[in-house]
Amino acid sequence: MSDPRWSEALAHLPDYLGNHVRVSVAALALGLLISLPLALIARNRPVLRGTLLGLASIVQTVPGLALLALFYPLLLALTALTATWLGFSFSAFGFLPAVLALALYSMLPVLRNTITGLSGVDPAVLEAAQGVGMTPRQSLTMVELPLALPVMMAGIRTAAVWVIGTATLSTPIGQTSLGNYIFAGLQTQNWVFVLFGCFAAAVLALVVDQLLALIENGLRNRSRVRTALGGLGIAALIAATLVPAIARQQARYVVGAKTFTEQYVLSALMAQRLQAAGLPTTTRAGLGSNVIFDALAAGDIDVYVDYSGTLWANQFHHTDIRPRAELLGELKTTLAKQDITLFGELGFENAYALVMPKKRAEELGIHSIADLASHAATMSIAGDYEIFSRPEWAGIQKAYGLTFRAQRQMQPDFMYAAVASGEVDVIAGYTSDGLIAKYDLVALADDRHAIPPYDAIVLLSPKRRDDEVLKAALRPLLDKIGIAEMREANLRASGNDASSSPDAVARWLWEKVGGK
Amino acid sequence: MPATPLIAYAHVGKSFDNGRVVAVDDVSLDVAEGEFLAVVGGSGSGKTTLLRLANRLIEADRGRIAVEGEDVSRIDPILLRRRIGYVFQSGGLFPHLTVADNVGITPKLLGWPQAEISARVDELLDLVRLDRAQHRDRLPHELSGGQRQRVGVARALAAKPRIVLMDEPFGALDPLTRDALGDDYRTLHRELGLTTVMITHDMTEALLLADRIAVMRGGKLLALGTPAELAANTDAYVGELLRTPRRQAERLGALLPRDGTA
Numbered sequence: 001m002s003d004p005r006w007s008e009a010l011a012h013l014p015d016y017l018g019n020h021v022r023v024s025v026a027a028l029a030l031g032l033l034i035s036l037p038l039a040l041i042a043r044n045r046p047v048l049r050g051t052l053l054g055l056a057s058i059v060q061t062v063p064g065l066a067l068l069a070l071f072y073p074l075l076l077a078l079t080a081l082t083a084t085w086l087g088f089s090f091s092a093f094g095f096l097p098a099v100l101a102l103a104l105y106s107m108l109p110v111l112r113n114t115i116t117g118l119s120g121v122d123p124a125v126l127e128a129a130q131g132v133g134m135t136p137r138q139s140l141t142m143v144e145l146p147l148a149l150p151v152m153m154a155g156i157r158t159a160a161v162w163v164i165g166t167a168t169l170s171t172p173i174g175q176t177s178l179g180n181y182i183f184a185g186l187q188t189q190n191w192v193f194v195l196f197g198c199f200a201a202a203v204l205a206l207v208v209d210q211l212l213a214l215i216e217n218g219l220r221n222r223s224r225v226r227t228a229l230g231g232l233g234i235a236a237l238i239a240a241t242l243v244p245a246i247a248r249q250q251a252r253y254v255v256g257a258k259t260f261t262e263q264y265v266l267s268a269l270m271a272q273r274l275q276a277a278g279l280p281t282t283t284r285a286g287l288g289s290n291v292i293f294d295a296l297a298a299g300d301i302d303v304y305v306d307y308s309g310t311l312w313a314n315q316f317h318h319t320d321i322r323p324r325a326e327l328l329g330e331l332k333t334t335l336a337k338q339d340i341t342l343f344g345e346l347g348f349e350n351a352y353a354l355v356m357p358k359k360r361a362e363e364l365g366i367h368s369i370a371d372l373a374s375h376a377a378t379m380s381i382a383g384d385y386e387i388f389s390r391p392e393w394a395g396i397q398k399a400y401g402l403t404f405r406a407q408r409q410m411q412p413d414f415m416y417a418a419v420a421s422g423e424v425d426v427i428a429g430y431t432s433d434g435l436i437a438k439y440d441l442v443a444l445a446d447d448r449h450a451i452p453p454y455d456a457i458v459l460l461s462p463k464r465r466d467d468e469v470l471k472a473a474l475r476p477l478l479d480k481i482g483i484a485e486m487r488e489a490n491l492r493a494s495g496n497d498a499s500s501s502p503d504a505v506a507r508w509l510w511e512k513v514g515g516k
Numbered sequence: 517m518p519a520t521p522l523i524a525y526a527h528v529g530k531s532f533d534n535g536r537v538v539a540v541d542d543v544s545l546d547v548a549e550g551e552f553l554a555v556v557g558g559s560g561s562g563k564t565t566l567l568r569l570a571n572r573l574i575e576a577d578r579g580r581i582a583v584e585g586e587d588v589s590r591i592d593p594i595l596l597r598r599r600i601g602y603v604f605q606s607g608g609l610f611p612h613l614t615v616a617d618n619v620g621i622t623p624k625l626l627g628w629p630q631a632e633i634s635a636r637v638d639e640l641l642d643l644v645r646l647d648r649a650q651h652r653d654r655l656p657h658e659l660s661g662g663q664r665q666r667v668g669v670a671r672a673l674a675a676k677p678r679i680v681l682m683d684e685p686f687g688a689l690d691p692l693t694r695d696a697l698g699d700d701y702r703t704l705h706r707e708l709g710l711t712t713v714m715i716t717h718d719m720t721e722a723l724l725l726a727d728r729i730a731v732m733r734g735g736k737l738l739a740l741g742t743p744a745e746l747a748a749n750t751d752a753y754v755g756e757l758l759r760t761p762r763r764q765a766e767r768l769g770a771l772l773p774r775d776g777t778a
Contacts, residue, residue: 128608131621132671133598146612222612222655361622 006193008179008501015282017200018241019176020300021344023095024167024208025238028160035107039114040140048288049115053232056108064166067105070253071097072173075351079298093291094284097301098170098177106159113155117148153216157209164205168197172259178204183286188261188493188502189413198476207238247355248340252472256292257285260412260495261502262350262432262486266456268506270474274305277473284309289314289386297338301462303470307350309452311335321395324453331457338463343471348486350432351454352392353443354381361442368445372426373400380406381427382415391450393428399450413494416441432456432483434491456481480513488512521546522679523570524712528579530565530675539565541735542579549678552705552712554722557732563715566732567681570713571600578626583679598622601672601710602682606688607664609656615641615667616652624677632651640670643704669701673708680705682714686721698725720761731757 018345042049059067075092083089090096121144129139151196181197184190197343211233218226242334251275257267268281274281293315295301308328312318316334321327332342354369366372372379381404387393388407396402408424415427416435429436431454458478464470489512493505523546530540530678539562547553557563568574569581572593581588588596609618617624619640620633628636644666656664659664665685672680685701686694702725705712717721722729723743731746731754739746739754745756 122611124604124606124608125610127573128604128610131571131597131602131604131608133594135594135623138625143610194550 003192005190005501006196008194009079009196012180014201015179016176016180016197017204020164020167020178020204021237021241022199023042023098023102023170023175023177024160026095027099027163027167028106028156029514030099030103030248031106031159031163032110032156034103035110036114038107038117039111041143043115043118048318052111053108053115056111059104060108064101064105064170065172068098068101068166068170068173069288069291071101072294075100076294076298077183089298090287091298093295094170094174094176097173098167099493102163102170104168106163109155109158109162110152111155113158114152114207115149116226117151117155118144120151121147132289149218150220153212153219157212157216160208160212161205163181164208165201168201172288174284174289174300176284176289180286182257184264184502187259187286187383187413188264188496190501192258213238224258226466244310251462253281253303254301255280255281255283256287256301257283258289258292258296258304260430262317262430262490263305263508265489265493265505266346268502269477269509270303270305270458271474272503272506272510273477274470279469279473296459296461297340299463302464303440303458304459304473305346306459307454308457309351309392309454312452313395316320317391318390319395321449321452324455325452328455335459339465341460343458343460343464343474346456346477346481347483348432348456349454350430350456350486351451352387352428353431353446353451354396354426354443355413355416355419355429355436355443356426358440358442360425366444368447369396369400369402369450370447373402376402376404376426379404379425380408380416381428382408382410382424383411383428384412385409385417387428394475396446396450399448404510432486432490434487434489435494456486478511481509485509519547521582522549522551522584523547523581523713524580525566525569526580526582528566528569528581530569530574532579538735540569540576543735543737544579545737545740547711547732549711549712550709551563552702552714552727553730554714554716554726554728555730555732556716556719556722558717560733560734561732563732564683567683567713567715570679570681571597571602591737599677600625601675601680603665603672603675603682603685605667605682605684606661607656607668609664609667609671611656614653614655615646615659616666618656618667618673619670620732621671626675633709634675637670640673643673644670645668645700660693661689662697664691665697668701669697669704671740673704678709678711680710680712682712684715684717687716687718694721719757720764723761 017069038052042052072092079089079092125143125147126139129143134142166298167177168182171179171183172176178197178201181193181200185193185197196513211230214230214233215227218224218228218230230414255267255271255274257263264285267285271281271283278349287295291311292301292304292310293306295410296304308331312327322330328345335342354372356366361367364375368374404426410418415429416433416439419427419441420439429441429443458474460467460470489505489509492508493500493502525543525545528540528543529538531538541562543566555563555566565574569576570583570588572588583596610621613621616634616637619637623633623636624723637652638648641651646663646666651659651663656667659667661690668685686697689697698721704710713724728742730737730741733753739749740752741749747758749755
């Protein structure tokens with residue numbers, strides 16, 4: 001417990017846990033609100049029942065992460081529609097898509113158990129309900145539902161545990177959750193965070209499950225005390241997470257970060273600068289590459305660091321490659337059309353580069369990507385989750401006629417060790433990564449300029465366009481962070497000790513670039 | 517026989533499965549006020565269908581059924597059922613409700629005040645000879661089969677009906693309990709001035725409890741009359757039904773001669 005990472009993790013707990021509980025409870029409530037009436041309508045209609053259960057089962061087979069990710073573009077399209085036709089828009093980021101996806105995820109066990117519970121009621125009892133003069137509605141509320149309740153509760157318990165577990169995957173679409181520990185920990189090799197996040201999510205799931213079990217037990221044995229105790233426990237849990245949220249309601253600056261180490265460090269650095277300027281700031285880390293830009297455009301986050309080549313190729317779908325200054329100028333104009341401010345460059349470039357062990361490259365006489373082309377057919381390459389589907393990769397392949405024997409995707413931080421150990425022959429790494437030096441690797445020259453420039457640039461959301469306080473707070477960072485500093489910062493952040501947390505590295509970096 | 521029967525079936529027919537199965541075939545039958553009628557028949561004879569037509573748990577296809585002089589097809593079935601007591605096979609109690617709540621269910625549906633329901637429940641538990649203090653708050657699964665059926669009878673009587681329909685009420689009980697319950701019910705029937713229609717497959721029970729017996733076979737009403745009238749009936753099936761009780765009576769008379777003289 002002497003490791004400061006534990007206390008750092010603990011400091012995040014009210015925020016992460018509170019958000020996690022809120023999104024889970026909202027999702028479960030919505031799920032119940034939809035599933036219960038559907039189950040009631042479907043129970044005596046075999047076709048509808050089969051269709052519903054089938055659909056719910058299909059939803060269940062979609063991996064949680066994909067389901068969550070799918071809701072983001074869906075809502076984005078929807079908000080564009082409502083903005084056009086109904087004159088209002090809503091945030092397609094974070095809470096809403098997470099709640100919708102998780103609610104959908106919770107439906108199967110609730111639907112199945114409600115239908116099973118209701119159809120399991122003894123027909124003789126139903127007959128008796130009719131015989132004593134109950135209307136169909138009275139029969140449902142006075143006899144069928146009370147008798148089916150224990151089975152229904154079991155379904156609700158299953159749904160609750162699923163939702164709480166899956167909610168950890170809502171971090172990449174911008175919903176803060178206990179998943180923030182896990183995603184941040186994985187990216188920065190902070191295993192304390194990963195463990196903490198898993199543990200917290202497991203404890204939360206267990207506590208909620210036990211409280212619901214208490215209610216279920218109370219209902220089964222018709223014990224009002226147990227039912228009330230369980231209900232009180234759930235209510236207390238919700239209240240405990242709502243109170244701080246209400247108390248903290250105020251205008252906040254939100255710094256976004258993508259899913260890799262450098263982004264965690266830079267977002268921490270910017271957040272520290274904003275806080276030093278007296279601006280209340282939070283970070284939303286672990287956002288997907290495509291989610292983060294839309295989130296900025298929609299004003300869900302205020303500022304983040306992107307890379308010129310990434311925007312050029314992925315966001316604006318250019319296939320040609322321009323010289324760096326020209327590309328930046330063009331980007332600035334294009335972004336301004338969306339009311340997004342390209343505030344400035346940080347001073348370093350984080351380009352994709354094909355990287356292999358220095359020794360092996362020398363043995364084979366490979367200095368550039370062109371040299372690699374003749375060997376590629378016998379080699380395997382590893383890259384992060386996006387590179388092989390990005391337009392830049394197609395550009396590189398085309399320019400050099402590259403075809404590898406095998407392509408593998410892995411967690412960026414593991415690639416370097418993989419290529420150093422010979423697990424793969426080449427990796428698509430990042431030029432600003434400190435691990436290139438650490439593992440004695442070499443980045444191959446791109447003589448044909450197939451890889452666009454990737455200057456790190458600070459982007460501001462439309463509503464912060466004229467925010468002078470924000471700009472003044474971030475200005476000291478512009479053109480100050482060289483490739484050497486960034487590499488060392490990244491290397492430090494990929495360590496697995498107390499001084500390697502993004503916050504600690506950000507403080508180191510600030511001192512390094514001329515802060516007090 | 518009084519002028520207006522309390523329940524009157526006139527040329528009633530009911531079939532299931534689009535006419536493939538004829539459950540009740542052109543049955544006409546009057547039940548007089550205060551009468552205890554037993555309907556006897558094998559399984560599939562249509563006796564249960566006939567009973568349920570009276571409170572519209574099943575709707576008739578043909579003919580007319582009148583209860584207390586009113587055509588049932590013109591009465592809201594929910595209200596009709598609330599004014600007719602119904603005792604189910606093996607109780608049909610609601611497993612999640614206490615004895616008191618089971619007994620008080622129809623008055624509750626009728627919107628009686630809670631205090632009145634409570635007093636009525638106590639009165640009924642006394643009537644069916646169940647100790648109030650001991651049984652009031654129990655759940656059905658904590659009762660014996662006989663006690664459950666007593667609660668079932670109490671529930672049927674709760675809203676002070678004039679008519680009680682009973683669907684093989686004592687069929688699942690052991691002979692001693694069955695005998696005691698049958699006797700107790702017969703007493704209630706007389707004291708409360710009820711009109712009772714009871715379904716049974718047991719001719720002995722029918723003979724011992726009922727004023728008149730209706731014999732059903734293949735959906736048709738085969739015979740109707742007092743035990744003595746049935747004994748004079750020449751129909752082979754009726755004779756067969758009476759053979760068992762007769763033989764039992766003879767053998768018991770021979771085996772237990774003192775009983776006969778008591």
